Every structure is written in structure tokens, then in C-alpha cells.
Amino acid sequence: MVLQQIDVDSRVKCVVLTGAGKAFCSGIDLNLDAAAGKQMPVADLRDIGGRLALAMYNCRKTVIVAYNGLSVGIGMTSTLAAGIRIASSKSVFGFPFSRIGLTMESASSFFLPRMVGHSNATYLLTTGKTYHADSKVLDGIFAEVLAEPEDVLPRALELACEITKEVSLMAAYLNRQLIWRGAGTAEEAHLVDSPILFDMFGGRGETGVFKKEKPKFIDEVENDAPRAYPWWTELNVDLKPKGARQADSKL
Known part of the structure; x- marks a missing residue:
């Protein structure tokens, strides 16, 4: 596809x-x-x-x-x-x-x-x-x-x-996933959001703000994703479902 x-x-x-x-x-x-x-x-x-x-x-x-x-x-x-x-x-x-x-x-x-x-x-x-x-x-x-x-x-x-020019593509992607794959309660959301946020601190966007420079985002999910990513368990829909693969979740 x-x-x-x-x-x-x-x-x-x-x-x-x-x-x-x-x-x-x-x-x-x-x-x-x-x-x-x-x-x-x-x-x-x-x-x-x-x-x-x-x-x-x-x-x-x-x-x-x-x-x-x-x-x-x-x-x-x-x-x-x-x-x-x-x-x-x-x-x-x-x-x-x-x-x-x-x-x-x-x-x-x-x-x-x-x-x-x-x-x-x-x-x-x-x-x-x-x-x-x-x-x-x-x-x-x-x-x-x-x-x-x-x-x-x-x-x-x-x-x-x-x-393309102004946004961290990794941050945009992670925010979409936090919305769609969010937790069921506020407490669970806090436990999911926190490790993602802390690993994102010190990125080029934040540094650029302090230096009054336009940030150049080059981070990629494959190499630079937060340690807790992915925080959800994957379900393989390509084959006959056999349940979620628990090992894929970092939380």
C-alpha cells in the first residue's frame, strides 16, 4: 500500500x-x-x-x-x-x-x-x-x-x-498517538504522558526557543523515539488474530 x-x-x-x-x-x-x-x-x-x-x-x-x-x-x-x-x-x-x-x-x-x-x-x-x-x-x-x-x-x-517547515514531525505523530491510543482514566494518562514528555525535553524545538533560533527538526521515530514508545500493545490484523503481542509495549 x-x-x-x-x-x-x-x-x-x-x-x-x-x-x-x-x-x-x-x-x-x-x-x-x-x-x-x-x-x-x-x-x-x-x-x-x-x-x-x-x-x-x-x-x-x-x-x-x-x-x-x-x-x-x-x-x-x-x-x-x-x-x-x-x-x-x-x-x-x-x-x-x-x-x-x-x-x-x-x-x-x-x-x-x-x-x-x-x-x-x-x-x-x-x-x-x-x-x-x-x-x-x-x-x-x-x-x-x-x-x-x-x-x-x-x-x-x-x-x-x-x-513540513515549522513542525516536529515526530512530536506531531506522538501527539496523534497519545490522542487515539490514550488511557482510559486521567491517572493512566498521567503515567503514559510523563515518560514521553520527559524524553522529549531538550529537543531542537525547545532549544531553539531559548536561543531565539528557528529549530530544524531532524528527529525520526525509528531512531529518536522516547524510551516508552510504543506504550500500547500491537494487534496483528494482517493474519488471523491471536491476541495482542504484549512484548511490544514499553509500559
């Missing part, structure tokens, strides 16, 4: 994902033959949108989604794992699964209620209707809502350049 290649390419600092034409994505191909899946063991089934969403979720580069127009179904669910989403108030978005007799996919049962709340998520999935980007029921999905669809991609590229 392209995102996995991008993840290990040190030349790539930020990713912008957009569509072609006037729509971002009109949903999954309903002519898709699902017969093969019905013959497979239940434990071996993986939906394609979920594979894309998890690639974004695990990507160490910030992924910005620029919705150049309408996006529904898998076009929405598979992009909820991106770091930043930008849309136009003139474009419509929806989760029409109940109207075509399907259930949500792309691991969106994890992402959607955490973004819009359980009440709005249930409303979106029950009605199956489309809504404009600035609709209250979609609050929490889009970081920026612009006036015109044609302004979305230029703004996304501008933001990508800013992130």
Missing part, C-alpha cells in the same frame, strides 16, 4: 489526499462481488476500507484530506483516521449505510463516535442522509470548513508546507 511506502520514506514529510473532478468519493462500488468473502472463515475477513484507515492511523506522516467535493460512505469512513480534514461548506457528506442495507466499515465504529459523539454518530448512521460540512451533526470531523470547494486543495497544500 502506498501509505506504507510513504511511511518509511524519509523524504516525505506530509501527505495530501484529494479526489479528481467535482467529487471526492461517491462510496463503494455496489457491484463489487462479495461472494468470495462469504466462503472465507469469519476470522480471516478484512474490509478494504479498514486496511486503508489503519494505514492512515499508523502512518508517521501527517495525512491531510482535502475533500474537493461530495464524499459519502467509504469516502468518509476510510478518511476519519487522517490527521486533518478540510472541506467546503458547499459540499455534502454522509454515511448512507442504513439506506442501502449495510453496516459501517473502515474501522469507523471506532473513529466516528469519538469525533462527533455517540448521539450524532447514531443520528448520522440512522438517517443515512447527507449534510453540508458546516452542519452541527458533523462537528468534530473537519478541522477547517472553507467557503468554496476550489479553495480546499490550495489550503491543504499551504498547511502541508507549514507543517
